[in-house]
Amino acid sequence: xxxxxxxxxxxxxxxxxxxxxxxxxxxxxxxxxxxxxxxxxxxxxxxxxxxxxxxxxxxxxxxxxxxxxxxxxxxxxxxxxxxxxxxxxxxxxxxxxxxxxxxxxxxxxxxxxxxxxxxxxxxxxxxxxx
Amino acid sequence: xxxxxxxxxxxxxxxxxxxxxxxxxxxxxxxxxxxxxxxxxxxxxxxxxxxxxxxxxxxxxxxxxxxxxxxxxxxxxxxxxxxxxxxxxxxxxxxxxxxxxxxxxxxxxxxxxxxxxxxxxxxxxxxxxx
Amino acid sequence: xxxxxxxxxxxxxxxxxxxxxxxxxxxxxxxxxxxxxxxxxxxxxxxxxxxxxxxxxxxxxxxxxxxxxxxxxxxxxxxxxxxxxxxxxxxxxxxxxxxxxxxxxxxxxxxxxxxxxxxxxxxxxxxxxx
Amino acid sequence: xxxxxxxxxxxxxxxxxxxxxxxxxxxxxxxxxxxxxxxxxxxxxxxxxxxxxxxxxxxxxxxxxxxxxxxxxxxxxxxxxxxxxxxxxxxxxxxxxxxxxxxxxxxxxxxxxxxxxxxxxxxxxxxxxx
Numbered sequence: 001x002x003x004x005x006x007x008x009x010x011x012x013x014x015x016x017x018x019x020x021x022x023x024x025x026x027x028x029x030x031x032x033x034x035x036x037x038x039x040x041x042x043x044x045x046x047x048x049x050x051x052x053x054x055x056x057x058x059x060x061x062x063x064x065x066x067x068x069x070x071x072x073x074x075x076x077x078x079x080x081x082x083x084x085x086x087x088x089x090x091x092x093x094x095x096x097x098x099x100x101x102x103x104x105x106x107x108x109x110x111x112x113x114x115x116x117x118x119x120x121x122x123x124x125x126x127x128x129x130x
Numbered sequence: 131x132x133x134x135x136x137x138x139x140x141x142x143x144x145x146x147x148x149x150x151x152x153x154x155x156x157x158x159x160x161x162x163x164x165x166x167x168x169x170x171x172x173x174x175x176x177x178x179x180x181x182x183x184x185x186x187x188x189x190x191x192x193x194x195x196x197x198x199x200x201x202x203x204x205x206x207x208x209x210x211x212x213x214x215x216x217x218x219x220x221x222x223x224x225x226x227x228x229x230x231x232x233x234x235x236x237x238x239x240x241x242x243x244x245x246x247x248x249x250x251x252x253x254x255x256x257x258x259x260x
Numbered sequence: 261x262x263x264x265x266x267x268x269x270x271x272x273x274x275x276x277x278x279x280x281x282x283x284x285x286x287x288x289x290x291x292x293x294x295x296x297x298x299x300x301x302x303x304x305x306x307x308x309x310x311x312x313x314x315x316x317x318x319x320x321x322x323x324x325x326x327x328x329x330x331x332x333x334x335x336x337x338x339x340x341x342x343x344x345x346x347x348x349x350x351x352x353x354x355x356x357x358x359x360x361x362x363x364x365x366x367x368x369x370x371x372x373x374x375x376x377x378x379x380x381x382x383x384x385x386x387x388x389x390x
Numbered sequence: 391x392x393x394x395x396x397x398x399x400x401x402x403x404x405x406x407x408x409x410x411x412x413x414x415x416x417x418x419x420x421x422x423x424x425x426x427x428x429x430x431x432x433x434x435x436x437x438x439x440x441x442x443x444x445x446x447x448x449x450x451x452x453x454x455x456x457x458x459x460x461x462x463x464x465x466x467x468x469x470x471x472x473x474x475x476x477x478x479x480x481x482x483x484x485x486x487x488x489x490x491x492x493x494x495x496x497x498x499x500x501x502x503x504x505x506x507x508x509x510x511x512x513x514x515x516x517x518x519x520x
Contacts, residue, residue: 002197002238004134038474040483055489057317058346062202062339067132070247072192076466076486077337079322079374084428084489086318093430094466095485099445099474108132114339117200168344170353185359187447188476192469206336206356207467209452209504214298214359216448223300225355226336229315229344244469262457262498264394322462327392330507332452368392377460 004110005119010050024051027064027109027121034127035100043073043098045109045121048091055083058114061092065110073098073107100128134240135249140180154181157194157239157251164257165230173203173228175239175251178221185213188244191222195240203228203237230258264370265379270310284311287324287369287381294387295360303333303358305369305381308351315343318374321352325370333358333367360388394500395509400440414441417454417499417511424517425490433463433488435499435511438481445473448504451482455500463488463497490518 007026010019028049035041045064047053053061060080066073074096083090092111105126111119137156140149160174175194177183183191190210196203204226213220222241235256241249267286270279288309295301305324307313313321320340326333334356343350352371365386371379397416400409418439425431435454437443443451450470456463464486473480482501495516501509 002200038478040480057340070132071244071471072242072469074466074468074472074484076464076484078464079462080317081461081491082464082486082488085491088428088489088491090430090489093487094464095487096466096472097483097485098472099478099480101471101475101478112202114201168348170350187470201341202339204336204338204342204354206334206354208334209332210448211331211361212334212356212358215361218298218359218361220300220359223357224334224336225357226342227353227355228342229348229350231341231345231348262460330392331504332502372462374461 002117005117007120007122020051024048024053025111025113025116025119027111027119029066029107029109029121029124031107031124031126034129035105037100037103037128037130039099040097041100041126042095043107044093044095045111046091046093047111052089052091053113055080055088055090056086060114061111062114063112064092064094066096067108067110068102069106100126103128132247135247137250137252150181154178154183155241155243155246155249157241157249159196159237159239159251159254161237161254161256164259165235167230167233167258167260169229170227171230171256172225173237174223174225175241176221176223177241182219182221183243185210185218185220186216190244191241192244193242194222194224196226197238197240198232199236230256233258262377265377267380267382280311284308284313285371285373285376285379287371287379289326289367289369289381289384291367291384291386294389295365297360297363297388297390299359300357301360301386302355303367304353304355305371306351306353307371312349312351313373315340315348315350316346320374321371322374323372324352324354326356327368327370328362329366360386363388392507395507397510397512410441414438414443415501415503415506415509417501417509419497419499419511419514421497421514421516424519425495427490427493427518427520429489430487431490431516432485433497434483434485435501436481436483437501442479442481443503445470445478445480446476450504451501452504453502454482454484456486457498457500458492459496490516493518
Protein backbone atom coordinates (compact mmCIF):
# COMPACT_ATOMS: atom_id res chain seq x y z
CA UNK A 1 0.00 0.00 0.00
CA UNK A 2 0.88 1.34 -2.46
CA UNK A 3 1.12 -2.15 -3.87
CA UNK A 4 4.28 -2.74 -5.85
CA UNK A 5 3.42 -4.97 -8.76
CA UNK A 6 6.18 -7.34 -9.72
CA UNK A 7 6.86 -8.72 -13.16
CA UNK A 8 5.96 -12.36 -13.66
CA UNK A 9 7.07 -14.34 -16.68
CA UNK A 10 4.18 -13.90 -19.10
CA UNK A 11 4.81 -17.32 -20.61
CA UNK A 12 3.27 -18.63 -17.41
CA UNK A 13 0.19 -16.44 -17.91
CA UNK A 14 -2.70 -17.77 -19.94
CA UNK A 15 -5.02 -14.88 -20.68
CA UNK A 16 -3.80 -12.62 -23.48
CA UNK A 17 -5.18 -9.49 -21.77
CA UNK A 18 -3.24 -10.30 -18.63
CA UNK A 19 -0.01 -10.99 -20.53
CA UNK A 20 -0.42 -7.59 -22.15
CA UNK A 21 -1.28 -5.88 -18.84
CA UNK A 22 1.76 -7.26 -17.04
CA UNK A 23 4.25 -6.87 -19.85
CA UNK A 24 3.38 -3.33 -20.91
CA UNK A 25 3.70 -2.00 -17.36
CA UNK A 26 6.88 -3.78 -16.36
CA UNK A 27 10.28 -2.14 -16.61
CA UNK A 28 12.97 -4.32 -18.17
CA UNK A 29 16.65 -3.74 -17.54
CA UNK A 30 18.99 -4.23 -20.49
CA UNK A 31 22.71 -4.09 -19.86
CA UNK A 32 25.94 -6.05 -20.13
CA UNK A 33 26.53 -8.86 -17.62
CA UNK A 34 29.80 -7.37 -16.47
CA UNK A 35 31.10 -3.85 -15.99
CA UNK A 36 34.57 -2.44 -15.45
CA UNK A 37 35.15 -0.45 -12.28
CA UNK A 38 35.54 3.22 -13.12
CA UNK A 39 34.29 2.88 -16.69
CA UNK A 40 31.03 4.19 -18.12
CA UNK A 41 28.35 1.52 -18.06
CA UNK A 42 25.05 1.87 -19.92
CA UNK A 43 21.86 0.68 -18.24
CA UNK A 44 18.80 0.78 -20.46
CA UNK A 45 15.43 0.66 -18.77
CA UNK A 46 12.56 -0.03 -21.14
CA UNK A 47 8.94 -0.29 -20.08
CA UNK A 48 7.29 -3.16 -21.93
CA UNK A 49 8.99 -5.99 -23.74
CA UNK A 50 6.50 -7.54 -26.16
CA UNK A 51 3.64 -5.10 -25.53
CA UNK A 52 3.28 -1.32 -25.58
CA UNK A 53 1.68 1.10 -23.16
CA UNK A 54 -0.66 3.99 -24.03
CA UNK A 55 0.73 7.52 -23.93
CA UNK A 56 -2.64 9.15 -23.22
CA UNK A 57 -3.01 12.24 -21.07
CA UNK A 58 -4.87 10.29 -18.41
CA UNK A 59 -2.86 7.10 -18.73
CA UNK A 60 0.89 7.10 -19.26
CA UNK A 61 4.14 6.07 -17.65
CA UNK A 62 5.17 9.04 -15.52
CA UNK A 63 8.52 7.92 -14.19
CA UNK A 64 11.24 5.29 -14.17
CA UNK A 65 13.59 4.75 -11.22
CA UNK A 66 16.74 2.68 -11.13
CA UNK A 67 18.03 1.26 -7.86
CA UNK A 68 21.20 -0.63 -7.07
CA UNK A 69 20.44 -2.59 -3.90
CA UNK A 70 18.92 0.05 -1.58
CA UNK A 71 20.43 3.01 -3.43
CA UNK A 72 18.59 5.19 -5.94
CA UNK A 73 20.89 5.51 -8.93
CA UNK A 74 18.76 7.76 -11.13
CA UNK A 75 15.16 8.60 -11.92
CA UNK A 76 13.56 9.93 -15.09
CA UNK A 77 10.27 11.84 -15.04
CA UNK A 78 7.92 12.38 -17.95
CA UNK A 79 4.70 14.14 -18.76
CA UNK A 80 2.27 12.57 -21.23
CA UNK A 81 3.30 12.95 -24.86
CA UNK A 82 6.82 11.51 -24.94
CA UNK A 83 5.77 8.48 -26.99
CA UNK A 84 3.49 10.11 -29.53
CA UNK A 85 0.76 11.40 -27.25
CA UNK A 86 -2.99 10.81 -27.13
CA UNK A 87 -3.94 7.62 -28.97
CA UNK A 88 -0.37 6.43 -29.42
CA UNK A 89 1.36 3.55 -27.71
CA UNK A 90 4.99 2.87 -27.08
CA UNK A 91 7.73 1.56 -24.85
CA UNK A 92 9.31 4.25 -22.73
CA UNK A 93 13.07 3.85 -22.81
CA UNK A 94 15.85 5.65 -21.03
CA UNK A 95 19.57 4.95 -20.89
CA UNK A 96 21.32 5.87 -17.67
CA UNK A 97 25.09 5.86 -17.96
CA UNK A 98 26.72 5.15 -14.65
CA UNK A 99 30.24 4.50 -13.39
CA UNK A 100 30.23 1.57 -10.98
CA UNK A 101 32.56 1.51 -8.00
CA UNK A 102 31.24 -1.44 -6.01
CA UNK A 103 32.14 -5.01 -6.91
CA UNK A 104 28.57 -5.82 -7.83
CA UNK A 105 25.45 -3.99 -9.00
CA UNK A 106 22.09 -5.34 -7.90
CA UNK A 107 19.87 -3.42 -10.29
CA UNK A 108 16.12 -3.13 -9.98
CA UNK A 109 13.91 -0.68 -11.85
CA UNK A 110 10.53 0.76 -10.93
CA UNK A 111 8.05 2.34 -13.30
CA UNK A 112 4.96 4.30 -12.39
CA UNK A 113 1.76 4.24 -14.45
CA UNK A 114 -0.70 7.04 -13.69
CA UNK A 115 -3.56 4.50 -13.69
CA UNK A 116 -1.99 1.27 -12.51
CA UNK A 117 0.66 2.33 -10.01
CA UNK A 118 4.11 1.04 -9.27
CA UNK A 119 5.80 -1.85 -11.10
CA UNK A 120 9.08 -3.53 -10.33
CA UNK A 121 11.42 -5.24 -12.78
CA UNK A 122 13.18 -8.51 -12.38
CA UNK A 123 16.51 -7.88 -10.64
CA UNK A 124 19.71 -7.88 -12.69
CA UNK A 125 23.09 -8.60 -11.13
CA UNK A 126 26.15 -7.12 -12.80
CA UNK A 127 29.66 -8.25 -11.88
CA UNK A 128 32.06 -5.33 -11.67
CA UNK A 129 35.68 -6.20 -12.41
CA UNK A 130 38.82 -4.19 -11.69
CA UNK B 131 14.93 -5.28 -3.55
CA UNK B 132 15.06 -2.42 -3.04
CA UNK B 133 13.70 -3.31 0.37
CA UNK B 134 10.98 -0.99 1.56
CA UNK B 135 11.42 -0.50 5.27
CA UNK B 136 8.18 -0.08 7.14
CA UNK B 137 7.64 1.89 10.30
CA UNK B 138 7.13 -0.16 13.44
CA UNK B 139 5.90 1.33 16.68
CA UNK B 140 9.11 2.21 18.48
CA UNK B 141 7.48 1.59 21.86
CA UNK B 142 7.80 -2.09 20.95
CA UNK B 143 11.50 -1.67 20.24
CA UNK B 144 13.97 -2.04 23.07
CA UNK B 145 17.31 -0.80 21.89
CA UNK B 146 17.60 2.99 21.92
CA UNK B 147 19.77 3.03 18.76
CA UNK B 148 17.14 1.03 16.91
CA UNK B 149 14.28 3.27 18.09
CA UNK B 150 16.28 6.22 16.77
CA UNK B 151 17.11 4.47 13.48
CA UNK B 152 13.52 3.55 12.73
CA UNK B 153 11.92 6.78 13.87
CA UNK B 154 14.28 9.23 12.19
CA UNK B 155 13.86 7.53 8.79
CA UNK B 156 10.11 7.03 8.84
CA UNK B 157 7.72 9.47 7.23
CA UNK B 158 4.71 10.39 9.36
CA UNK B 159 1.49 11.69 7.87
CA UNK B 160 -0.28 14.45 9.78
CA UNK B 161 -3.72 15.52 8.57
CA UNK B 162 -7.35 15.84 9.62
CA UNK B 163 -9.41 12.65 9.86
CA UNK B 164 -12.02 13.93 7.43
CA UNK B 165 -11.92 16.11 4.33
CA UNK B 166 -14.61 17.86 2.32
CA UNK B 167 -14.91 16.93 -1.32
CA UNK B 168 -13.66 19.78 -3.50
CA UNK B 169 -12.04 21.70 -0.65
CA UNK B 170 -8.36 22.21 -0.08
CA UNK B 171 -6.97 19.61 2.32
CA UNK B 172 -3.52 19.87 3.90
CA UNK B 173 -1.39 16.75 4.20
CA UNK B 174 1.82 17.22 6.16
CA UNK B 175 4.52 14.62 5.73
CA UNK B 176 7.27 14.83 8.31
CA UNK B 177 10.26 12.52 8.44
CA UNK B 178 10.97 11.57 12.04
CA UNK B 179 8.68 11.93 15.00
CA UNK B 180 10.76 11.83 18.17
CA UNK B 181 14.17 11.66 16.50
CA UNK B 182 15.97 13.72 13.86
CA UNK B 183 17.93 12.72 10.78
CA UNK B 184 21.32 14.09 9.69
CA UNK B 185 21.41 16.57 6.82
CA UNK B 186 24.96 15.68 5.77
CA UNK B 187 26.10 15.75 2.15
CA UNK B 188 26.57 12.00 2.12
CA UNK B 189 23.58 11.18 4.30
CA UNK B 190 20.28 13.01 3.99
CA UNK B 191 16.65 12.52 3.08
CA UNK B 192 16.50 13.09 -0.68
CA UNK B 193 12.77 12.78 -1.35
CA UNK B 194 9.30 12.32 0.06
CA UNK B 195 6.44 10.78 -1.95
CA UNK B 196 2.76 10.75 -1.07
CA UNK B 197 0.46 8.08 -2.44
CA UNK B 198 -3.27 7.66 -2.18
CA UNK B 199 -3.93 3.97 -2.75
CA UNK B 200 -1.93 3.19 -5.93
CA UNK B 201 -1.81 6.80 -7.10
CA UNK B 202 1.14 9.14 -6.70
CA UNK B 203 -0.27 12.40 -5.33
CA UNK B 204 2.91 14.44 -5.11
CA UNK B 205 6.62 14.09 -4.55
CA UNK B 206 9.16 16.51 -3.10
CA UNK B 207 12.86 16.31 -3.93
CA UNK B 208 15.72 17.82 -1.97
CA UNK B 209 19.46 18.16 -2.12
CA UNK B 210 21.49 18.12 1.10
CA UNK B 211 21.35 21.35 3.08
CA UNK B 212 17.64 21.94 3.53
CA UNK B 213 17.77 21.28 7.26
CA UNK B 214 20.92 23.17 8.19
CA UNK B 215 23.48 21.20 6.24
CA UNK B 216 26.63 19.34 7.24
CA UNK B 217 26.58 18.47 10.95
CA UNK B 218 22.96 19.50 11.47
CA UNK B 219 19.97 17.28 12.12
CA UNK B 220 16.32 17.85 11.52
CA UNK B 221 12.93 16.55 10.50
CA UNK B 222 12.17 17.16 6.86
CA UNK B 223 8.62 18.44 6.53
CA UNK B 224 6.49 19.27 3.53
CA UNK B 225 2.83 20.21 3.29
CA UNK B 226 1.03 19.09 0.16
CA UNK B 227 -2.34 20.75 -0.31
CA UNK B 228 -4.67 18.57 -2.30
CA UNK B 229 -8.34 18.66 -3.29
CA UNK B 230 -9.90 15.23 -2.77
CA UNK B 231 -12.56 13.94 -5.15
CA UNK B 232 -12.85 10.30 -4.11
CA UNK B 233 -14.90 9.29 -1.07
CA UNK B 234 -11.82 8.11 0.75
CA UNK B 235 -8.10 8.78 0.79
CA UNK B 236 -5.75 5.92 1.64
CA UNK B 237 -2.60 7.87 2.25
CA UNK B 238 0.87 6.38 2.48
CA UNK B 239 4.15 8.27 2.36
CA UNK B 240 7.58 7.12 1.31
CA UNK B 241 10.87 8.77 2.17
CA UNK B 242 14.26 8.03 0.71
CA UNK B 243 17.50 8.25 2.68
CA UNK B 244 20.69 8.34 0.61
CA UNK B 245 22.29 5.79 2.95
CA UNK B 246 19.40 3.70 4.22
CA UNK B 247 16.99 3.53 1.30
CA UNK B 248 13.21 3.58 1.14
CA UNK B 249 10.92 3.91 4.15
CA UNK B 250 7.13 3.67 4.26
CA UNK B 251 4.79 5.38 6.71
CA UNK B 252 1.88 3.91 8.51
CA UNK B 253 -1.21 4.29 6.29
CA UNK B 254 -3.75 7.00 7.08
CA UNK B 255 -7.36 6.78 5.96
CA UNK B 256 -9.27 10.02 5.46
CA UNK B 257 -13.04 10.05 5.03
CA UNK B 258 -14.12 12.51 2.35
CA UNK B 259 -17.59 13.93 2.81
CA UNK B 260 -19.79 15.78 0.32
CA UNK C 261 14.22 28.95 -25.13
CA UNK C 262 12.59 27.63 -23.13
CA UNK C 263 11.27 31.08 -22.37
CA UNK C 264 10.90 31.78 -18.68
CA UNK C 265 7.81 33.87 -18.20
CA UNK C 266 8.09 36.36 -15.39
CA UNK C 267 5.27 37.65 -13.26
CA UNK C 268 4.24 41.23 -13.92
CA UNK C 269 1.96 43.17 -11.63
CA UNK C 270 -1.47 42.50 -13.08
CA UNK C 271 -2.71 45.91 -11.94
CA UNK C 272 -0.63 47.23 -14.82
CA UNK C 273 -2.35 44.86 -17.25
CA UNK C 274 -5.54 45.97 -18.95
CA UNK C 275 -7.10 42.96 -20.59
CA UNK C 276 -8.92 40.68 -18.16
CA UNK C 277 -7.89 37.53 -20.05
CA UNK C 278 -4.25 38.54 -19.80
CA UNK C 279 -4.51 39.34 -16.07
CA UNK C 280 -5.96 35.86 -15.61
CA UNK C 281 -3.33 34.21 -17.81
CA UNK C 282 -0.41 35.81 -15.98
CA UNK C 283 -1.76 35.45 -12.47
CA UNK C 284 -2.93 31.84 -12.65
CA UNK C 285 0.45 30.64 -13.94
CA UNK C 286 2.69 32.60 -11.61
CA UNK C 287 4.09 31.14 -8.43
CA UNK C 288 3.82 33.41 -5.38
CA UNK C 289 6.08 33.04 -2.39
CA UNK C 290 4.49 33.57 1.02
CA UNK C 291 6.76 33.63 4.05
CA UNK C 292 7.87 35.77 6.98
CA UNK C 293 10.24 38.67 6.27
CA UNK C 294 12.83 37.39 8.70
CA UNK C 295 14.02 33.96 9.77
CA UNK C 296 16.16 32.76 12.64
CA UNK C 297 19.34 30.89 11.77
CA UNK C 298 18.96 27.21 12.60
CA UNK C 299 15.20 27.37 13.14
CA UNK C 300 12.52 25.85 10.93
CA UNK C 301 11.22 28.39 8.44
CA UNK C 302 8.08 27.81 6.36
CA UNK C 303 8.06 28.88 2.72
CA UNK C 304 4.70 28.55 1.01
CA UNK C 305 4.66 28.55 -2.77
CA UNK C 306 1.20 29.01 -4.27
CA UNK C 307 0.49 29.12 -7.99
CA UNK C 308 -2.05 31.84 -8.70
CA UNK C 309 -3.03 34.69 -6.45
CA UNK C 310 -6.41 36.03 -7.61
CA UNK C 311 -7.01 33.47 -10.37
CA UNK C 312 -7.01 29.68 -10.54
CA UNK C 313 -5.46 27.25 -12.99
CA UNK C 314 -7.14 24.22 -14.59
CA UNK C 315 -6.26 20.76 -13.29
CA UNK C 316 -7.06 18.98 -16.55
CA UNK C 317 -5.16 15.94 -17.77
CA UNK C 318 -3.75 17.88 -20.71
CA UNK C 319 -3.28 21.16 -18.86
CA UNK C 320 -2.06 21.35 -15.30
CA UNK C 321 0.80 22.59 -13.16
CA UNK C 322 3.31 19.74 -13.12
CA UNK C 323 5.96 21.07 -10.78
CA UNK C 324 7.08 23.84 -8.45
CA UNK C 325 10.75 24.59 -7.73
CA UNK C 326 12.15 26.82 -5.04
CA UNK C 327 15.57 28.43 -5.41
CA UNK C 328 17.63 30.50 -3.00
CA UNK C 329 20.00 32.49 -5.19
CA UNK C 330 21.50 29.86 -7.53
CA UNK C 331 20.70 26.93 -5.23
CA UNK C 332 17.76 24.58 -5.68
CA UNK C 333 16.14 24.28 -2.25
CA UNK C 334 13.34 21.85 -3.08
CA UNK C 335 11.04 20.81 -5.88
CA UNK C 336 7.57 19.31 -5.83
CA UNK C 337 6.21 17.23 -8.73
CA UNK C 338 2.58 16.47 -9.46
CA UNK C 339 0.49 14.50 -11.91
CA UNK C 340 -2.89 15.88 -12.98
CA UNK C 341 -5.64 15.44 -10.40
CA UNK C 342 -4.17 17.05 -7.29
CA UNK C 343 -6.62 19.97 -7.38
CA UNK C 344 -9.84 18.16 -8.20
CA UNK C 345 -8.99 16.80 -11.62
CA UNK C 346 -10.62 17.17 -15.03
CA UNK C 347 -12.85 20.26 -15.15
CA UNK C 348 -11.70 21.62 -11.80
CA UNK C 349 -9.54 24.65 -11.14
CA UNK C 350 -7.35 25.52 -8.20
CA UNK C 351 -4.20 27.05 -6.83
CA UNK C 352 -1.46 24.52 -6.31
CA UNK C 353 0.16 25.11 -2.93
CA UNK C 354 3.09 23.52 -1.22
CA UNK C 355 4.88 24.40 2.01
CA UNK C 356 8.58 23.68 2.14
CA UNK C 357 10.05 23.88 5.62
CA UNK C 358 13.69 24.77 5.53
CA UNK C 359 16.37 25.63 8.08
CA UNK C 360 18.36 28.65 6.88
CA UNK C 361 22.08 28.92 7.58
CA UNK C 362 23.09 31.85 5.40
CA UNK C 363 22.50 35.44 6.52
CA UNK C 364 20.03 36.04 3.74
CA UNK C 365 17.65 34.02 1.55
CA UNK C 366 17.03 35.22 -2.00
CA UNK C 367 14.00 33.13 -2.81
CA UNK C 368 12.59 32.64 -6.28
CA UNK C 369 10.04 30.02 -7.31
CA UNK C 370 9.41 28.43 -10.70
CA UNK C 371 6.26 26.65 -11.78
CA UNK C 372 5.76 24.57 -14.88
CA UNK C 373 2.48 24.39 -16.79
CA UNK C 374 2.17 21.50 -19.24
CA UNK C 375 0.75 23.89 -21.86
CA UNK C 376 2.34 27.24 -21.10
CA UNK C 377 5.81 26.36 -19.86
CA UNK C 378 7.98 27.88 -17.16
CA UNK C 379 6.98 30.79 -14.92
CA UNK C 380 9.06 32.67 -12.39
CA UNK C 381 7.86 34.40 -9.25
CA UNK C 382 8.84 37.77 -7.97
CA UNK C 383 11.93 37.38 -5.79
CA UNK C 384 11.57 37.48 -2.01
CA UNK C 385 14.44 38.42 0.27
CA UNK C 386 14.43 37.05 3.81
CA UNK C 387 16.81 38.39 6.45
CA UNK C 388 18.22 35.62 8.61
CA UNK C 389 19.17 36.66 12.13
CA UNK C 390 21.35 34.84 14.65
CA UNK D 391 17.64 34.93 -10.38
CA UNK D 392 18.34 32.09 -10.38
CA UNK D 393 20.70 33.00 -13.16
CA UNK D 394 20.66 30.60 -16.06
CA UNK D 395 24.18 30.23 -17.34
CA UNK D 396 24.39 29.72 -21.07
CA UNK D 397 27.05 27.84 -22.92
CA UNK D 398 29.49 29.96 -24.88
CA UNK D 399 31.91 28.54 -27.40
CA UNK D 400 35.02 27.88 -25.34
CA UNK D 401 37.23 28.52 -28.35
CA UNK D 402 36.38 32.18 -27.76
CA UNK D 403 37.47 31.92 -24.12
CA UNK D 404 41.08 32.54 -23.23
CA UNK D 405 41.61 31.40 -19.68
CA UNK D 406 41.96 27.65 -19.32
CA UNK D 407 40.14 27.60 -15.96
CA UNK D 408 37.19 29.40 -17.52
CA UNK D 409 37.06 27.07 -20.52
CA UNK D 410 36.94 24.17 -18.06
CA UNK D 411 34.31 25.84 -15.87
CA UNK D 412 31.97 26.55 -18.76
CA UNK D 413 32.43 23.29 -20.60
CA UNK D 414 32.13 20.90 -17.66
CA UNK D 415 28.84 22.46 -16.53
CA UNK D 416 27.14 22.77 -19.90
CA UNK D 417 24.74 20.17 -21.21
CA UNK D 418 25.33 19.15 -24.85
CA UNK D 419 22.61 17.64 -26.98
CA UNK D 420 23.64 14.87 -29.34
CA UNK D 421 21.06 13.59 -31.81
CA UNK D 422 20.37 13.12 -35.51
CA UNK D 423 19.47 16.21 -37.56
CA UNK D 424 16.19 14.71 -38.72
CA UNK D 425 13.59 12.45 -37.14
CA UNK D 426 10.68 10.50 -38.56
CA UNK D 427 7.23 11.30 -37.21
CA UNK D 428 6.02 8.45 -35.04
CA UNK D 429 9.39 6.72 -34.82
CA UNK D 430 11.60 6.40 -31.78
CA UNK D 431 14.24 9.14 -31.72
CA UNK D 432 17.21 9.11 -29.36
CA UNK D 433 18.29 12.34 -27.70
CA UNK D 434 21.50 12.09 -25.74
CA UNK D 435 22.21 14.80 -23.21
CA UNK D 436 25.79 14.82 -21.95
CA UNK D 437 27.13 17.28 -19.41
CA UNK D 438 30.61 18.38 -20.45
CA UNK D 439 32.21 18.01 -23.83
CA UNK D 440 35.98 18.33 -23.44
CA UNK D 441 36.04 18.61 -19.64
CA UNK D 442 34.61 16.55 -16.78
CA UNK D 443 32.70 17.55 -13.67
CA UNK D 444 33.34 16.31 -10.11
CA UNK D 445 30.95 13.75 -8.63
CA UNK D 446 31.59 14.79 -5.03
CA UNK D 447 28.90 14.66 -2.35
CA UNK D 448 28.90 18.44 -2.04
CA UNK D 449 29.42 19.16 -5.72
CA UNK D 450 27.74 17.15 -8.45
CA UNK D 451 25.26 17.43 -11.28
CA UNK D 452 21.87 16.74 -9.69
CA UNK D 453 19.57 16.83 -12.70
CA UNK D 454 19.22 17.16 -16.45
CA UNK D 455 16.06 18.49 -18.12
CA UNK D 456 15.17 18.37 -21.79
CA UNK D 457 12.75 20.87 -23.31
CA UNK D 458 11.29 21.11 -26.77
CA UNK D 459 10.29 24.76 -27.18
CA UNK D 460 8.34 25.52 -24.00
CA UNK D 461 7.52 21.88 -23.24
CA UNK D 462 9.35 19.72 -20.73
CA UNK D 463 10.09 16.44 -22.51
CA UNK D 464 11.83 14.58 -19.71
CA UNK D 465 14.00 15.12 -16.67
CA UNK D 466 16.56 12.87 -15.00
CA UNK D 467 17.50 13.25 -11.33
CA UNK D 468 20.61 11.94 -9.65
CA UNK D 469 22.19 11.78 -6.23
CA UNK D 470 25.98 12.04 -5.90
CA UNK D 471 27.83 8.87 -6.82
CA UNK D 472 26.58 8.10 -10.32
CA UNK D 473 29.94 8.88 -11.93
CA UNK D 474 32.26 7.20 -9.49
CA UNK D 475 31.62 9.20 -6.37
CA UNK D 476 33.84 11.27 -4.09
CA UNK D 477 37.06 12.25 -5.85
CA UNK D 478 35.95 11.05 -9.28
CA UNK D 479 35.05 13.14 -12.30
CA UNK D 480 32.87 12.37 -15.27
CA UNK D 481 30.38 13.47 -17.85
CA UNK D 482 26.83 12.70 -16.85
CA UNK D 483 24.99 11.23 -19.81
CA UNK D 484 21.40 10.20 -20.32
CA UNK D 485 19.56 9.06 -23.44
CA UNK D 486 15.92 10.00 -23.65
CA UNK D 487 14.04 8.15 -26.38
CA UNK D 488 11.09 10.15 -27.61
CA UNK D 489 8.56 9.83 -30.42
CA UNK D 490 8.14 13.20 -32.15
CA UNK D 491 4.75 14.27 -33.48
CA UNK D 492 5.36 17.93 -34.34
CA UNK D 493 7.10 18.94 -37.57
CA UNK D 494 10.04 20.33 -35.71
CA UNK D 495 11.80 19.85 -32.37
CA UNK D 496 13.47 22.85 -30.76
CA UNK D 497 15.53 21.08 -28.16
CA UNK D 498 17.24 22.75 -25.24
CA UNK D 499 18.72 21.02 -22.20
CA UNK D 500 19.30 22.32 -18.69
CA UNK D 501 21.64 20.87 -16.12
CA UNK D 502 21.85 21.73 -12.46
CA UNK D 503 25.09 21.73 -10.48
CA UNK D 504 24.68 21.74 -6.69
CA UNK D 505 27.37 24.45 -6.42
CA UNK D 506 27.09 26.43 -9.64
CA UNK D 507 23.40 26.38 -10.44
CA UNK D 508 21.51 26.12 -13.74
CA UNK D 509 23.17 25.77 -17.15
CA UNK D 510 21.54 25.82 -20.56
CA UNK D 511 22.75 24.08 -23.70
CA UNK D 512 22.94 25.48 -27.18
CA UNK D 513 19.59 24.86 -28.89
CA UNK D 514 19.28 22.04 -31.42
CA UNK D 515 16.64 22.05 -34.13
CA UNK D 516 15.47 18.70 -35.50
CA UNK D 517 13.39 18.46 -38.65
CA UNK D 518 10.65 15.87 -38.31
CA UNK D 519 9.57 14.28 -41.60
CA UNK D 520 6.46 12.23 -42.34
